[in-house]
Amino acid sequence: MAAVFATAGLLLAHGVYSAAVHTSKHNHGYCKELDIPVFATSKSAIYDIPRVDSNVDAISWAIYSDTWSTPAGGARIIKNTTTSDTFKIHAQLCVPKVSGGKNDILHIATHGVHYDSRYWDPTLDREKQSYVEATLRAGYPILTYDRLGVGKSDKPNAYDVVQAPLELEILRQLTLMARNGTLHDFAGKAIPLNSAFNMAAKPVKKVVHVGHSFGSFLTSAFIAKHSSLSDGAIITGYLLNKYLGKAGMASFNAQFAPTSSTPFNRPSGYVVCQKSGIQTIFFAGDPKTAFTKEMLDYGDAIKQPVPVGEFASAYHIIGLPGPNFKGPIQYMLPEFDFYICGGDCKGLADMKVLRKTYPQASEIEVAIQPNTGHAFTLHNNATAGYQISYDFLARNGL
Numbered sequence: 001m002a003a004v005f006a007t008a009g010l011l012l013a014h015g016v017y018s019a020a021v022h023t024s025k026h027n028h029g030y031c032k033e034l035d036i037p038v039f040a041t042s043k044s045a046i047y048d049i050p051r052v053d054s055n056v057d058a059i060s061w062a063i064y065s066d067t068w069s070t071p072a073g074g075a076r077i078i079k080n081t082t083t084s085d086t087f088k089i090h091a092q093l094c095v096p097k098v099s100g101g102k103n104d105i106l107h108i109a110t111h112g113v114h115y116d117s118r119y120w121d122p123t124l125d126r127e128k129q130s131y132v133e134a135t136l137r138a139g140y141p142i143l144t145y146d147r148l149g150v151g152k153s154d155k156p157n158a159y160d161v162v163q164a165p166l167e168l169e170i171l172r173q174l175t176l177m178a179r180n181g182t183l184h185d186f187a188g189k190a191i192p193l194n195s196a197f198n199m200a201a202k203p204v205k206k207v208v209h210v211g212h213s214f215g216s217f218l219t220s221a222f223i224a225k226h227s228s229l230s231d232g233a234i235i236t237g238y239l240l241n242k243y244l245g246k247a248g249m250a251s252f253n254a255q256f257a258p259t260s261s262t263p264f265n266r267p268s269g270y271v272v273c274q275k276s277g278i279q280t281i282f283f284a285g286d287p288k289t290a291f292t293k294e295m296l297d298y299g300d301a302i303k304q305p306v307p308v309g310e311f312a313s314a315y316h317i318i319g320l321p322g323p324n325f326k327g328p329i330q331y332m333l334p335e336f337d338f339y340i341c342g343g344d345c346k347g348l349a350d351m352k353v354l355r356k357t358y359p360q361a362s363e364i365e366v367a368i369q370p371n372t373g374h375a376f377t378l379h380n381n382a383t384a385g386y387q388i389s390y391d392f393l394a395r396n397g398l
Contacts, residue, residue: 025123026126026132026136028098028136028137029095029097029132029133029136029141029200030094030095031094031095031132032093032187032190032194033090033092034090034093035089035090035152036088036089036090036145036174036183036186037086037087037088037089038086038089038170038173039084039173040083040087040169040170040173041082041169042083042168043082043083043165044080044082044083044160044161044163044165044313045077045080045081045160045313046078046079046081046159046160047076047078047159047309047312047313048071048076048078049159049269049308049309049312051159051268051269052158052268054259055260057256058254058256058271059254061254061271061308062249062252062271063249065248065311066248066250072315076312083160083163083166085156085161087148087153087154087156087170088153089153089170089174090117090146090152091117091144091146091174092121092132092144092145093184094135094141095136095197095200095202096136096139097200098139099200099202102138102139102140102398103139103140103141103200103202104203104204104205104206105141105205105207105208106141106143106178106204106206107140107142107143108143108178108207108209109211110147110171110209110210110215110218110219111144111212111213111214112211112213112214112216113214113306113310114252114272114273114303114304115302115303115375116146116150116151116152116153116302116304117146117151118151119302119377120212120377121144122302122378124294124295124298124378128380128383129378129382129383130377131210132144134383134386134387134390135386138386138390140208141201141202141204143178143183147170147215148161148162148166148167149270149305149307150305150306155266155267157269157307157309158267158268158269158270158307158309159268159307160309161309162309162310163309163312163313163316164310164313164316164317165316167218168221168225168316171209172222172229175207175222175226175229175230176229178204181203183204184201184204188201206231206232207231208230208231208233208393208398209222209233210233210234211233211236211237211238212237212238213236213237213340213374214310214314216235216236216238217238217317217318219233220233220235220238220317220318220320221316221317221320223327223329223358224320224321224322225320225322227322227324230327231327231398232393232396232398233325233327233329234392235330236332236333236334237333237340237374237375237376238331238340239331239333239340239341239349240319240353241340241341241349241350243340243342244340244341245339245340246342247280247281249311251280251281252271252274252277252280252281253273253274253277254271254272254274255271255272256271257270257271257305258270260272260274260305261274262303264304264305266305269307269308270306270307270308271305271308272303272304272305275296275300278296278300279296280338281338281374282373282374282375282378283295283299283374283375284334284338284343284372284373284374285335285371285373285379286371289371289380290336290372290373290379291373291379291380295378295379295380296378299375321357322357322358323358323359323360324360325358325360326360326361326362327362327398328361328363328364328365328392329361329363329364329365330365330366330389330392331354331365331366331367332367332369332385332389333345333348333349333366333367333368333369334369334372334373334374334376334379335368335369335370335372336372336373337372337373337374345368346368354366362396363392363396365392367385367389367392369384369385369388372385
């Protein structure tokens, strides 16, 4: 709890600063963008990771990571460390305009690698693609945030700081702030003030954690390690199976972020997909019906560099058992997810394994969203999948 009090103190000392409130861009809710100082402490490590300071280095890093004889997991640790610091986490908190029975059930959505929180709220066609807009329309408030190292959040050392355990702790701190009212209190006071937002915002009674890809790694680990802090989970773009990640890092067609074809201001160790890598990983299904050229172009336009330390440390958060989690869990799998399922997710889920992993879960459901790829928010069939998730939550009292 010390970290919670420290974060609350930082909010009191420095305030929460919001960008302009755009009540018009979201038809079904009021939103505020926030820069939240989050104090977090976690175990970390210095890993044996090739440095990435050029485009040539980026390809060499990918090949090294994919090579069968390269040490994996803890075998790559040179020295165990602890990371403790305050990080700026950029977030967007939205509340529904229409009051109802769900406006005290907060969705906390965690994005995956190669994107930031815009993955959940694409502006290309919000009514047909945005998970944020759909969630507001369904009557839920929603918090999205840029994970550490991407978007408008802090971008610290890519090797020794931005690692999976720290990101899991940041998610815990954000959840605690939502549950104890700190987040809503300071969002309400953030400049510019908005009376409509404040009137619509309600105290949080329950939290549903939603993840995509690496964000689902984190969400799965969260409900396993911090079961009492979550009332339900929607896992998208992730299923632990024999094909997970078999496409490898080389499929990213990565470049060093500062010298990439679309340059980013990042330090050593940040890599970014080329457009061909974005299509390979994130877009699938019938190219005539699953997605449009505009969706692919948009998916490339909002891409984000990735700190390589995330990949080296990901083993900490994959496949953790959750014996104490009692809420419902839905796996929403894109039918043709190449990176997670080797291109076909149908029939891969083993319900016996899932029930053994979460023996007290009130319900576990696996849904397949037809004709979609890994980035299902950027496919034509997105909102139909969202509705399946909302129906699942409603059946389980959420």
